[in-house]
Amino acid sequence: MKLRDVEIVVLEDRCKGCSFCIEFCPRDVLEQGTKLNVRGVHAPQVKDAALCVGCGVCEEICPDFAIFLVEKATRR
Amino acid sequence: MSAVQHPLEDYTRSGMIPHIWCNGCGNGIILGEFARAIDELNFDRDKLVVVSGIGCIGRISGYTNTDSFHTTHGRPIAFAVGVKAARPDLKPVVISGDGDLFAIGGNHFIHAARRNVDIAVICSNNFNYGMTGGQSGPTTPVGAFTTTSRYGNIEHPFNLVHLAAASGAIYVARWTAIHVKRIRESMKKAISKKGFSFVEIITPCPEEYGRRNKIADPILGMKWLREVSEVRSKIDPIDAVVGPDKIVVGEFVDVEKPEFSDLLWGQNRSIQAGLDKAGRRTNVAL
Amino acid sequence: MRRDLPRLRDIPSREGDETLRRDVLTGTYFALGDVACAEGALAAGCRFFGGYPITPATEIAEHMSRRLPEIGGVYLQMEDEIASMAAVIGASYAGVKSMTATSGPGFSLMQENIGLAAMTETPCVVVDVMRAGPSTGQPTKTGQQDVMQAKWGSHGDYEIIALAPSSVQEMFDLTVEAFNLSEKYRCPAFVMTDEIIGHLMERLAIPEPEKIRLVNRKRPSVPRSEYSPFRAGEDLVPEMATFGEGYRFYATGLTHDETGHPRTDSTEHHAVLVQRICDKIRKNVRDITRVESVFLDDADVCIVAYGSVARSALAAVVEGRERGIKIGLLRLVTIWPFPDEAVEQAASRVDKILVPEMNYGQLVREVERSAGRRKVTSLPKLGDALHTPEEILAQAVS
Numbered sequence: 001m002k003l004r005d006v007e008i009v010v011l012e013d014r015c016k017g018c019s020f021c022i023e024f025c026p027r028d029v030l031e032q033g034t035k036l037n038v039r040g041v042h043a044p045q046v047k048d049a050a051l052c053v054g055c056g057v058c059e060e061i062c063p064d065f066a067i068f069l070v071e072k073a074t075r076r
Numbered sequence: 077m078s079a080v081q082h083p084l085e086d087y088t089r090s091g092m093i094p095h096i097w098c099n100g101c102g103n104g105i106i107l108g109e110f111a112r113a114i115d116e117l118n119f120d121r122d123k124l125v126v127v128s129g130i131g132c133i134g135r136i137s138g139y140t141n142t143d144s145f146h147t148t149h150g151r152p153i154a155f156a157v158g159v160k161a162a163r164p165d166l167k168p169v170v171i172s173g174d175g176d177l178f179a180i181g182g183n184h185f186i187h188a189a190r191r192n193v194d195i196a197v198i199c200s201n202n203f204n205y206g207m208t209g210g211q212s213g214p215t216t217p218v219g220a221f222t223t224t225s226r227y228g229n230i231e232h233p234f235n236l237v238h239l240a241a242a243s244g245a246i247y248v249a250r251w252t253a254i255h256v257k258r259i260r261e262s263m264k265k266a267i268s269k270k271g272f273s274f275v276e277i278i279t280p281c282p283e284e285y286g287r288r289n290k291i292a293d294p295i296l297g298m299k300w301l302r303e304v305s306e307v308r309s310k311i312d313p314i315d316a317v318v319g320p321d322k323i324v325v326g327e328f329v330d331v332e333k334p335e336f337s338d339l340l341w342g343q344n345r346s347i348q349a350g351l352d353k354a355g356r357r358t359n360v361a362l
Numbered sequence: 363m364r365r366d367l368p369r370l371r372d373i374p375s376r377e378g379d380e381t382l383r384r385d386v387l388t389g390t391y392f393a394l395g396d397v398a399c400a401e402g403a404l405a406a407g408c409r410f411f412g413g414y415p416i417t418p419a420t421e422i423a424e425h426m427s428r429r430l431p432e433i434g435g436v437y438l439q440m441e442d443e444i445a446s447m448a449a450v451i452g453a454s455y456a457g458v459k460s461m462t463a464t465s466g467p468g469f470s471l472m473q474e475n476i477g478l479a480a481m482t483e484t485p486c487v488v489v490d491v492m493r494a495g496p497s498t499g500q501p502t503k504t505g506q507q508d509v510m511q512a513k514w515g516s517h518g519d520y521e522i523i524a525l526a527p528s529s530v531q532e533m534f535d536l537t538v539e540a541f542n543l544s545e546k547y548r549c550p551a552f553v554m555t556d557e558i559i560g561h562l563m564e565r566l567a568i569p570e571p572e573k574i575r576l577v578n579r580k581r582p583s584v585p586r587s588e589y590s591p592f593r594a595g596e597d598l599v600p601e602m603a604t605f606g607e608g609y610r611f612y613a614t615g616l617t618h619d620e621t622g623h624p625r626t627d628s629t630e631h632h633a634v635l636v637q638r639i640c641d642k643i644r645k646n647v648r649d650i651t652r653v654e655s656v657f658l659d660d661a662d663v664c665i666v667a668y669g670s671v672a673r674s675a676l677a678a679v680v681e682g683r684e685r686g687i688k689i690g691l692l693r694l695v696t697i698w699p700f701p702d703e704a705v706e707q708a709a710s711r712v713d714k715i716l717v718p719e720m721n722y723g724q725l726v727r728e729v730e731r732s733a734g735r736r737k738v739t740s741l742p743k744l745g746d747a748l749h750t751p752e753e754i755l756a757q758a759v760s
Contacts, residue, residue, distance in 0.1 A: 009080055016099035018294040024254075041099075060112075060256040063104025065082045065093050089612070092623070122608040125456075138612055138623060143605045145455060146614035146624075148478050151448040154440060158449025159605060161436045162410050163456040166606050184448075187441040344431040351384070351432060358384055360428055 004054030006069040008046050014066035017041030021058035021067050027051040087111035089141050100294020102253030102279025103133050103200055113263035125159055125168045127152040129176035132207045133200035136171050150180030153188045156195045164337035174201040175213040178234055189243035189272045191336040196266035196273045202281035210284030217320055221288040240274040241313035241329045247273035248329035252301040271335045385433045386571040393566040395533045395559045396421035402537030403461050405574055409435035410460040412449035417501040418557040419491040422463035443468035447475035451484045457604035463489035466508050476550055477516030478615045483548035485579050487540045491560040503746030504557035506669055506720040512552045513698045519636050521643035524552040524698035526668040530564035542577035547642055548599050558670040593620040598642035643699055651696040653704040661690030663758045664712040666729050668694040670748055671718050677751035689758055702732040709733030716741055716758050718749045
């Protein structure tokens with residue numbers, strides 16, 4: 001059951017690689033990405049989008065405004 | 077990948093994000109929650125004045141898209157008191173660090189709290205002086221290692237919640253960086269209440285404090301906060317301790333009290349009314 | 363006769379006067395120097411005083427605490443002088459003309475924030491009623507020992523404006539001028555007086571409000587989206603926005619660019635900023651400075667004096683002329699920026715310059731710089747005693 005139907009947006013070059021989003025996501029949706037960003041760290045990527053319930057912890061716990069959720073309805 | 081903007085983008089100054097704070101520093105969380113708090117409150121942003129002092133968190137006034145001012149070390153509260161007294165229509169929000177607010181700035185804190193000046197004070201407490209390389213400060217835990225307590229800190233730290241409550245603050249809360257939603261709710265209260273409000277946020281400092289005290293890894297720093305935090309709202313502030321294996325968090329004071337600028341301007345108005353009534357020009361006597 | 367002049371107290375209203383102002387108490391009085399200074403501030407539009415009691419400036423605070431509430435202003439007694447200066451800067455940025463008043467020990471405490479005011483180009487007035495120092499010194503005795511500190515008290519390169527009243531009337535007039543100059547040049551302006559003038563009672567004439575010229579800071583002339591808080595034109599003085607009007611500007615004591623953002627990395631930005639905040643004063647020395655010359659046209663000896671010492675110097679010059687001595691006085695009304703041109707000009711026409719000061723030789727160094735050391739003699743006097751006219755004259759002719 002989803003809280004919100006959202007898409008996860010990562011602003012890769014803002015990420016400093018703290019991994020809070022990956023660690024504290026209650027559904028284990030994210031994992032470390034494969035490519036290095038401009039800072040030389042791996043920004044997160046979505047491991048399994050279907051698991052995401054739209055709780056927003058990743059967006060709130062990120063200290064760097066690098067990850068946020070967008071309602072799928074608005075994206076269309 | 078997308079041209080979609082971060083939902084809080086407008087609350088930050090254009091071109092200033094990414095900020096300078098280290099990987100895993102809690103200050104970014106404080107910035108984000110502050111933005112969310114004023115967004116949710118629908119607070120008139122142009123009535124806010126963000127004032128900060130010297131320290132890592134002191135840079136926050138350069139990131140918030142509000143009127144803001146970055147003072148000398150220890151003085152944001154004194155500056156904010158001047159702003160509030162001169163312009164009671166404005167709401168100063170002081171966001172500064174443990175050293176800035178409680179070492180060099182301690183005197184200004186207790187007097188502004190005593191007077192119940194309508195300012196919100198948000199303290200990022202990372203147990204050391206991060207900006208200058210990790211020296212000890214008035215909140216450094218006993219036994220902790222810093223660049224100026226190389227053999228282990230021998231000094232008792234402040235219990236900031238107790239200090240704020242004893243000084244007369246009408247709202248006192250403590251959370252840690254992991255308590256994102258609680259931080260936001262406390263910030264909302266601190267900004268909305270008319271009087272001196274204090275929110276302490278214990279944050280990790282991976283590069284300085286963390287590195288010297290076995291919590292260098294950002295995730296370890298956050299997990300440690302989660303592990304040692306205990307929510308005990310409404311207990312006596314003197315018991316809201318911060319120790320090596322326990323951090324008591326919660327809301328500890330939430331009262332109302334006549335506010336300084338109301339009292340000041342109220343008295344001004346009655347003085348003027350009195351002179352008008354008596355038909356006098358001034359009431360001066362040498 | 364002085365006995366006929368009303369004291370500045372219980373001023374009744376004229377009957378039927380609907381538009382009576384409480385901020386400008388037009389009239390002639392027998393007033394205390396400190397009180398005249400306070401009334402000058404109010405007449406200049408000052409509506410915020412943030413301070414801390416200290417002898418011999420306390421009377422300014424006390425008078426302001428009575429008068430400001432009457433006219434819709436704020437008297438704020440802060441916990442110390444450091445907080446006072448911080449609050450003054452806050453109130454100024456909140457759009458209110460602000461001041462503080464202190465003496466030596468408090469002046470020392472204020473220095474760091476004076477630097478902040480200079481760096482953030484905050485209009486504000488600081489009155490220093492000087493007493494005998496250093497340190498606690500002699501709190502109730504006079505001195506002129508802080509005059510160098512006014513210019514150099516905070517760290518770093520910056521310029522300020524400082525005026526030196528010689529009478530109770532000038533305590534009023536020069537405080538108004540200090541506010542005007544600080545608003546025009548967006549810098550801290552100082553009224554450097556001393557305990558003698560501060561605690562002197564003399565005739566004070568407060569003019570009608572229309573006769574008092576006031577200057578206000580330049581407000582933004584561009585829309586909010588185009589405003590840069592530290593961008594300046596040819597006059598080197600930026601337009602100043604006020605908190606609460608939607609400009610959302612940022613000011614910091616760190617080296618910054620025109621947008622206000624820190625540029626702690628850039629040598630060029632640092633040079634540009636420091637030079638501009640200094641040059642806005644240095645390039646306008648003629649506009650800012652005032653001196654008063656008495657009997658200088660044919661003088662062989664010139665006394666250069668300021669503050670209460672200038673009163674004795676004037677008496678010495680009058681006495682000297684009566685004895686046929688070709689002596690004149692150059693009174694420095696502005697002491698910073700130092701009126702080097704005026705001193706240089708006077709020096710070129712005389713053989714000797716005497717600089718009496720109630721300190722161990724401070725402003726005399728500036729006089730030497732402008733006039734040459736050979737021509738200049740210092741006449742220091744320490745201890746709560748004004749130079750007598752006889753002392754000055756004797757040294758002038760020796």
